[in-house]
Amino acid sequence: MVTERSSRLLALALLGSVLVVLLMAAGTLTPASELHHYPDADDLSQDYAAYQGERVEVAGTIVRTDPVVIEVDDADRRPTLTVTNVKEPVAVGQELRVFGTVQSNGTIAAHETVIVSPWETYYMWTVSFVAGVWVLARFLRGWRFERSTLSFAPREERDA
Incomplete structure (x- = not known):
């Protein structure tokens, strides 16, 4: 497991670069009629x-x-x-x-x-936005970001 800050930054840069290269490569593919x-x-x-x-x-x-x-x-x-x-x-x-x-x-x-119908597009975008906000809220309620290690850690359990 990578624990040093510089190692995490390097891993993040490497993964980001791979993502950009893969997205660019996918954009150059030609359509296949069998698809x-x-x-x-x-x-x-x-x-x-x-x-x-x-x-x-x-x-x-x-x-x-x-x-x-x-x-x-x-x-x-x-x-x-x-x-x-x-x-x-x-x-x-x-x-x-x-x-x-x-x-x-x-x-x-x-x-x-x-x-x-024109409303179908707006409905799709609205439902997707609401679902994205809901997932983000659930994530932020259960995890916190630690700047010192550039990582996410679970939040402490709260007593109910």
């Missing part, structure tokens, strides 16, 4: 013809319902795509996530569609 990563709107906007007949996953805001047309967010512009085979009722302004096959003329033949 079910499909092209998205950015890929389609670069070369639509190259993806005809392939499966894609896109999301956008519904701008028309008959036929269903979605406006996807792209870095430079806002292209529209026509989506066929939509089974659930949709309305203009809803967010639609589509998994389907690229057809000609800006059409996606949907295999699966999901309507995403």
Whole structure:
């Protein structure tokens, strides 16, 4: 067990460096189709013809319902795509996530569609934040930080 302050700082620096290198290495990996990563709107906007007949996953805001047309967010512009085979009722302004096959003329033949409500994202972030604060509070109630040794030690038991 490492007990000297300099050894702990060295171990912390080494582990931090390994974490940074691993995060950078993970960012350079290419998607593997066997892991079910499909092209998205950015890929389609670069070369639509190259993806005809392939499966894609896109999301956008519904701008028309008959036929269903979605406006996807792209870095430079806002292209529209026509989506066929939509089974659930949709309305203009809803967010639609589509998994389907690229057809000609800006059409996606949907295999699966999901309507995403705006509140779902806020709910996810709120629940995650509350859970993180709860875990941090539980940790701080049971442990204290010792600056002299750069370590965490259990708090003394309190008599109830």
